[in-house]
Amino acid sequence: MKKKIIYKNFIDKKYLNIQLNINYFEKLKEIIVNLDNTKDSFHSLSKKFKFSFEIKDLKEFKKYKYVVIIGMGGSILGAEAIYNFLEKKIKKKFFFLDNIDEVKLFKTRKKINKKNTLYIIISKSGFTAETLSNFALLKIIKKNKKNIIIISEKSQNPLYLLSKKMNFFHIEHKNYISGRYSILTEVGMLPAYLMGLSISKIRKNLSVHFEKKNNSFLKDSSTKLTKLIKGKKIKNLIFFNYVPQLNKFLFWCQQLIAESLGKKGIGFLPVISSAPKDHHSLLQLYLDGPRDKLFYIFSSEINNKIKISSKALGKDLNFLKNKSLSEIKKAQKNAFIKILQKKKIPYREFKIKEFNEEALGELFSYFILETAIIGKLSSINPFNQPAVEQVKVITKKNLI
16 A cells, blocks of 8 residues: 655754653554454554445435534534545535634525535533534524434433434444544545545545554654653644645645644644745744754646746746746745755654545555654643633523
8 A cells, every 4th residue: 555645754853862761662563453342443544444424324425515514623623624625525615613603604694505414523521612602693493304413422411411302313433433523434534525525535544654664663753752841842733735736635634733733831833834824934934043843845746738838928937937936936845855954853744645535545544543652652632622621611501
C-alpha cells in the first residue's frame, strides 16, 4: 500500500534533550494488537469496525438536494474537512452549523428549500447546548419527519429521547469513541456517503502507518514531539498552509491536538496560518520573534497549468512571466523553508500527492495515531477533556 502523503521532520537536536522513560515500541505494539479487539477510540481504524447503519437504509436520503449538518467540535469538523478537501467531486450543497451564530443560521434558512433539504444533527452526548439550540431554531421539529437524521449515543439524553418521541431516523454514536476521534465512524462516514464519496476508499489507507516500511516515521515523530511537549520550550504549532483544500482539515486537527494533549500543565497551541497570505502579515513574527514555535508546512505536489501571460505584465516583472500559481507558491514555500533552516527553527513538511478519498483517510488516521501516542508517551489521557466538561456543567447551571 503506497502512502499518498510525503512526510518529513526537520527538528534540531537541541530541542530533543529530554529523556523518555516509556518504551515506545511496547506502546505501539499494544495499540496494533488491540486495534481489532478493544472498544476504544483506536478501534475506528480497524478493518473490523462495523457501522451502526446499513447502506441500504441510507439510500432514501440521497434524493435531497441540500444537506444541513448541525454539530459542534468533533461532531462536525471532520465532515466539513471532507467536504472542503473533495468539494470538486461533490455535486450537492452542504451547509455546516457549528457555532451559535444567528446571522449564519438565518442566512442558511433563507438559502434552502426545506422540502429539498436533509438535516443531520450530531451530538455524542445528546446534551450539546449549541447543537440543540440550532436544531430548535431551524423550526423543523415535527413528528415523523423523514428528512431528519439524529446521531447520538443510545442513552437517556435529550437528543436520543427526542428522536424516539418524534420518530426520527436515529444512528447510534458508539459511546467508547471520543467525539474528536470519531471522523472515521458514523459521524464522518455517513455525511461522506451522502456526498457521493466512497467510504471504503476513505478507510482503505488507515493501516498504512503500521506497515514496517512506514512505521519508522510514526515512531520518530511521536518520540520527538513527546520530547518537545515535555520540554515546554515549544509552545505553539503553526499550521502554515499552502493548500486551501486543507483549511477545514486543519481546524479538525486543531481541536484534536489541543483537546487531546492540553493537560497537566503541558500542551501545544495549534495556530492555523494561511500561506502565502501570511507571508505579508505574520512572517516577521514567525521568523524573528520568540523561538517557541514548531511549523507544520502543508503543500501540494499537484500543479495547475494556468500561467501568467507574458503580455499582461511589463518588462520589470519578467520574473513572473509564464509562471503558474503553483510555481509561485512553491518558490515562496522554498524561500520560507530556507530561512527556517538558516535560523534552525524546527519544522515538519506534509506534501499532498493526490486529492482523493484515500489521501484524506490517510491524513486523518496519521494525526489520530500520532496525537494519541504522544498522549500515551506523555502519561496523559488523550481521550478525555476534563476542563471542557467543567465549563459545560457550569454553563448548564447558569441556564437553569
